[in-house]
Amino acid sequence: MRNVSTIARREFFAYFGSPVAYIAIAVFLVLLGVTFFFKIPFLLPKDDFFEAKEATLRPLFEWMVFLFTIILPAISMRLLAEERKMGTLELLLTLPLTETEVVVGKFLGALGFLGVATALTLAYPILVTVLGNPDPGPIVGGYFGVLLIGAAYLAVGLLASAWTGSQITAFLVAIVICAAFTFVDRLPEALGLRAFEATNLMSFNAHFRSIARGVIDTRDVVFFLSVIVGAVALASHSLESRKWK
Amino acid sequence: MIEVQNLVKDYGPIRALGGVSFTVQRGEVVGFLGPNGAGKTTCMKIVTGFIAATSGQVTVDGKDVVEDGVEVRRRIGYLPENAPVYPDMTVREYLAFVAGVRAIPAADVTRRINDVAMRVGVVNVLGQEIGTLSKGYRQRTGLAQAMIHDPEILILDEPTSGLDPNQIVEIRELIKDLGRDRTVILSTHNLPEVTATCNRILLIHRGRLVADGTPASISAAQGGGNTFLVEIARRDGAHPVADVVARLQGVTSVLPVEKAGAIGEPFRIAGQGDTDLRPAIFDLAVRSGWALIEMRRERLDLESIFQRLTQS
Numbered sequence: 001m002r003n004v005s006t007i008a009r010r011e012f013f014a015y016f017g018s019p020v021a022y023i024a025i026a027v028f029l030v031l032l033g034v035t036f037f038f039k040i041p042f043l044l045p046k047d048d049f050f051e052a053k054e055a056t057l058r059p060l061f062e063w064m065v066f067l068f069t070i071i072l073p074a075i076s077m078r079l080l081a082e083e084r085k086m087g088t089l090e091l092l093l094t095l096p097l098t099e100t101e102v103v104v105g106k107f108l109g110a111l112g113f114l115g116v117a118t119a120l121t122l123a124y125p126i127l128v129t130v131l132g133n134p135d136p137g138p139i140v141g142g143y144f145g146v147l148l149i150g151a152a153y154l155a156v157g158l159l160a161s162a163w164t165g166s167q168i169t170a171f172l173v174a175i176v177i178c179a180a181f182t183f184v185d186r187l188p189e190a191l192g193l194r195a196f197e198a199t200n201l202m203s204f205n206a207h208f209r210s211i212a213r214g215v216i217d218t219r220d221v222v223f224f225l226s227v228i229v230g231a232v233a234l235a236s237h238s239l240e241s242r243k244w245k
Numbered sequence: 246m247i248e249v250q251n252l253v254k255d256y257g258p259i260r261a262l263g264g265v266s267f268t269v270q271r272g273e274v275v276g277f278l279g280p281n282g283a284g285k286t287t288c289m290k291i292v293t294g295f296i297a298a299t300s301g302q303v304t305v306d307g308k309d310v311v312e313d314g315v316e317v318r319r320r321i322g323y324l325p326e327n328a329p330v331y332p333d334m335t336v337r338e339y340l341a342f343v344a345g346v347r348a349i350p351a352a353d354v355t356r357r358i359n360d361v362a363m364r365v366g367v368v369n370v371l372g373q374e375i376g377t378l379s380k381g382y383r384q385r386t387g388l389a390q391a392m393i394h395d396p397e398i399l400i401l402d403e404p405t406s407g408l409d410p411n412q413i414v415e416i417r418e419l420i421k422d423l424g425r426d427r428t429v430i431l432s433t434h435n436l437p438e439v440t441a442t443c444n445r446i447l448l449i450h451r452g453r454l455v456a457d458g459t460p461a462s463i464s465a466a467q468g469g470g471n472t473f474l475v476e477i478a479r480r481d482g483a484h485p486v487a488d489v490v491a492r493l494q495g496v497t498s499v500l501p502v503e504k505a506g507a508i509g510e511p512f513r514i515a516g517q518g519d520t521d522l523r524p525a526i527f528d529l530a531v532r533s534g535w536a537l538i539e540m541r542r543e544r545l546d547l548e549s550i551f552q553r554l555t556q557s
Contacts (some may be wrong), residue, residue: 006345018333050258091390093295095346096319243297245256 003097004105011109016116020078024071025117035063056134060124061212065205068150069182073174074155077167079106080239084165086214087211093239103236107158107228112149118143130159133141137214145211148224149204153178155231162235178204246428247292247398252301254452254453261287263452264301269445271397274424276443277432280555284326284452285325286433292430293323303430305398319347322396326403328387332376336367336386339375347394361389364419366412374435374447380407388416392423399423401431417442436548450555463550471516474502475526476538478509484536486510493529495520509538 015021036059080103083089125139154191157174164170185203188196200206204227207220247269254262263282269275275296277285290296292303294314303310305317331339340358349357362368365385372380375386404420405413420442423429433439439446440460448456448463456463477486487499490512497515504511505522516522525539530537 002348006342010342014331015332086332087325087327090290090295090325091323091329092469094295094318094321094323095343096315096348097346098315098477212393243295245296 004102007102007105008108011106012112015113021113024075028067028071028117031067036060057128057139057142058194061146064146065149068153069178072150072153073157073171076110076154077161077171079158080161081170082168099236101238108233110154111151141214142212144209149208152224152227155228159235160232162238190205248304250302253299255299261557262454263436265454269446273445274429274443276439277447278439280510285448285449286402289466290398293321293400319396320396321400322391323381324387324391324401324404328384330375330383330386335372335374338369343390346391357393361392365389381412397427397467399429404431444499448554455554471519472543473514473522475540476509476511477516478536478538493525
């Protein structure tokens with residue numbers, strides 16, 4: 001545990017010791033603010049905050065998820081790919097650490113970034129509460145869902161980063177996987193078919209929406225936790241497999 | 246203390262190690278010597294548990310490096326090739342990070358960092374980002390990292406690469422000093438380095454151990470022989486030197502050799518067994534009225550052994 005927290009702290013401070021974290025957070029907050037305050041019909045056709053005349057943050061959360069599919073892979077891409085490229089992986093893995101400790105520590109460090117980025121959006125629920133009288137359920141559920149889906153993106157990104165020594169490759173692979181699993185529920189519709197259960201079961205977004213409604217269903221939570229644990233375990237395994245190459 | 250048994254490592258179709266075995270005792274300073282690509286680094290990576298062997302076994306204090314990896318790595322300080330470091334951390338942050346993973350008590354961390362920084366000479370750059378440091382300082386930071394937990398075993402992959410001559414001398418002194426009370430394995434292709442720091446040499450070539458021993462024992466085993474290089478100037482009309490010397494007790498052969506800038510006649514004189522012929526030759530020269538320009542005992546030095554063993 002102690003080792004995990006040492007690694008996690010190093011990763012967390014590595015983000016905030018370089019411009020990467022600040023740039024990513026700035027981009028995230030600006031894009032979020034723009035969509036929240038301005039009417040951008042093609043992005044949010046129906047649920048625009050002011051049009052809706054309803055104190056809800058649903059469109060905000062939807063947009064956060066969309067931004068996360070791009071920003072979080074950019075955050076997770078360096079986790080292992082950079083170490084591999086610079087040769088510091090050898091240093092790290094010849095310390096008395098297990099692969100699992102390294103991988104979990106790195107995941108938690110990135111999760112710290114997600115926590116900071118998400119905490120900085122708390123201005124919106126405060127604003128909405130001041131202006132109107134929102135139902136707290138969907139707001140709490142929304143944040144819970146955003147954190148879960150974000151953690152799942154980071155876990156997938158970590159796995160992509162374990163596969164390669166190139167950060168760009170890790171970034172692109174992670175985006176493709178995250179986006180595919182997020183929006184797969186829209187596939188039947190796009191193909192002119194009726195919705196079917198399998199795509200909804202796989203879709204990050206479908207599970208996220210379910211949580212964001214404010215009623216927390218264990219199945220959705222278990223879904224995200226399985227994705228996270230599965231991806232982190234695979235990343236650890238992938239790191240370990242270097243030994244036999 | 247370190248036992249390596251029949252280590253084989255294949256990288257795909259390429260065999261990097263073809264069955265290497267050796268044992269290193271506590272307190273030995275062992276130099277891993279060999280040309281580039283001989284398998285030195287591979288061997289070190291296996292001992293430190295970064296990669297696994299295709300077959301064979303490595304144990305440290307009886308613990309298997311694969312099964313008891315964490316326990317083994319706790320006892321080892323390792324400086325990988327090219328001294329990889331985190332460029333965005335300062336030297337102090339980096340050493341504190343390693344100290345944290347090495348489970349050094351928080352109260353001792355600052356003292357330990359200052360201690361090792363002093364020993365490797367990075368005190369004046371402790372607050373600097375590693376990315377801004379010269380190769381020499383990075384290398385020393387890597388060395389400091391390997392020493393932070395005062396390990397019983399130090400494994401150093403080319404510890405002096407990238408250092409200037411003064412720094413090389415300093416680091417060699419440090420390694421010798423460290424070797425007094427712990428085990429050091431270092432790799433190098435720099436021959437003077439091994440002679441200066443190691444009391445045992447493992448010469449590795451194409452993934453096989455081709456020699457193992459002290460510089461002197463390897464030299465003897467490789468047929469270093471007992472030869473002397475002598476240059477003598479004689480007066481006109483005196484007896485040919487070769488004939489006279491050849492009659493000396495214990496001399497087996499006298500052969501003229503080429504020598505640039507010779508003012509006399511240079512010979513290589515071989516003697517029986519281990520007898521030092523130099524006093525006898527000197528007396529002979531005095532008796533015969535020769536001027537002895539030069540006389541030295543030839544050792545088959547490491548360089549020639551290295552070349553001989555690795556050029557086949």
